[in-house]
Amino acid sequence: MVSPSNLIDRGPSLAEVVARRLSEDIAAGRLKPGEKLPTEQQIAETFGVSRPIVREAVGRLKHDGLVVSRQGAGAFVAESGQASVFRLQVADFTDRDEIHGIIELLMAVESGATELAAMRRTDEDLAMIQTQLDAMQTSIDRGDPGVDEDVAFHRAIVEATKNPFFRDLSDFLDRRVRAFIRAARSNTARRQGSLTRSVQEEHQAIFDAIRDKDAPRARLAAETHLRNAADRLAVYQLS
Amino acid sequence: MVSPSNLIDRGPSLAEVVARRLSEDIAAGRLKPGEKLPTEQQIAETFGVSRPIVREAVGRLKHDGLVVSRQGAGAFVAESGQASVFRLQVADFTDRDEIHGIIELLMAVESGATELAAMRRTDEDLAMIQTQLDAMQTSIDRGDPGVDEDVAFHRAIVEATKNPFFRDLSDFLDRRVRAFIRAARSNTARRQGSLTRSVQEEHQAIFDAIRDKDAPRARLAAETHLRNAADRLAVYQLS
DNA sequence: TATCACCAAGTTGCCTGACAAGTTGATTGT
DNA sequence: ACAATCAACTTGTCAGGCAACTTGGTGATA
DSSP states (O other): OOOGGGSOOOOOOHHHHHHHHHHHHHHTTSSOTTOBOOOHHHHHHHHTOOHHHHHHHHHHHHHHTSEEEETTTEEEEOOTTOOOEEEOOOSOTTOHHHHHHHHHHHHHHHHHHHHHHHHHOOHHHHHHHHHHHHHHHHHHHTTOOOHHHHHHHHHHHHHTTTOHHHHHHHHHHIIIIIHHHHHHHHTOTTTHHHHHHHHHHHHHHHHHHHHTTOHHHHHHHHHHHHHHHHHHHHHHHHO | OOOGGGSOOOOOOHHHHHHHHHHHHHHTTSSOTTOBOOOHHHHHHHHTOOHHHHHHHHHHHHHHTSEEEETTTEEEEOOTTOOOEEEOOOSOSOOHHHHHHHHHHHHHHHHHHHHHHHHHOOHHHHHHHHHHHHHHHHHHHTTOOOHHHHHHHHHHHHHTTTOHHHHHHHHHHIIIIIHHHHHHHHTOTTTHHHHHHHHHHHHHHHHHHHHTTOHHHHHHHHHHHHHHHHHHHHHHHHO
């Protein structure tokens, strides 16, 4: 079985290396907002690569909004505030402090979202959340960890915020963080039964608070859920 | 005076257009995680561009972690959870609903951060926050809007969280959102005096709560500050 | 029949060279 | 002093080529 971790690491492409170097120069203040970058030819000579590689590297930074270019004039570090990306740099998911830190962030975003959902949910929203809650129960009764159902449950909640920014950030964090938590749970076949039932009880508490339009209780339920998720992660990692 | 808004919009580069198209295909599920992308040559023919443009476009998606490539084998949609970027797509800062939505997000993140700062701050942290608070007062006394000092104040708070993820996301949101708020305040010379004093009073309340290690009060103070910031924005925009 | 080695075809990674489109600054003419 | 022109430069795109790697098919051997 070939898994990603068994593959020989070929390292980043030249374009990626150059992009990182330039990005570091910008982050370190060696290239200031508004400042002109060296020409493509100069960068190529500086790094000993060809011009298309430089074009690709600079293109990556343009995609991030860190750099803007004008044909004939040059490429410039974008003014502060133009960057359109937030990068979540996690070395791996084995450092407990790192995991704890990122779960704190998830907690802030998700508890805020759950609070808004409690304030704003419509009957349709509530029905959708109920549907996903029931689907997860069905999955648990079948002996499955309910991964897809867990995703859908949280997604239904964040849709009830009626705020696309919460939805997008929550999706992103879901993909990066919750997915890790769920994978850990799924990989722990022996204990998943009782632990997944805890998860469902916490989901139920979240649902109840949203149903009752009780925003503070919803916030607290979401925080409790994630606090417990962090604790459960410790259990998964011990097994 | 040439300002960015006066420049003729030349639209995105071909590479950026292709990158967006492919990114949309992935987001819409037309290209699934693990699925192989068409070859560079096929994509070039599909979009009627040259292969280097395709390479640059795919390179942008690789930079985002959305796509991985293996030399000789092809490029593949990355498995879920590999994407390392969150993109904040704001058309512009003129849509009130959009601004309101993004401030809600800022509120969730910043109130969470302020709460953590209240729980975790050291004496050194507190001294730094005090320094920035005083610097902002000095700026106000001078009749300036205190933009840099405002940045530094909030940065000092988020450093006290001892959580790099909060710091990074807060930095990002600061650059994208708070910067807009500050610019609006700075551009409103006639009213800035009294409104900036309100800002400083709210900063003082945040500081007091952090000093007292009163996490719930810190959260509330941060929320109040941002809620008022949204209200002040309405004032700026009427003038 | 199964396994291994070899090879051709295809694909990504990188380079060279060329030209189009646009910018900038210097020069010239009014 | 101002406007027009032009040369030099820079980004944007393309064409072509070769290196490095992958994949699948074929033939040889045990």
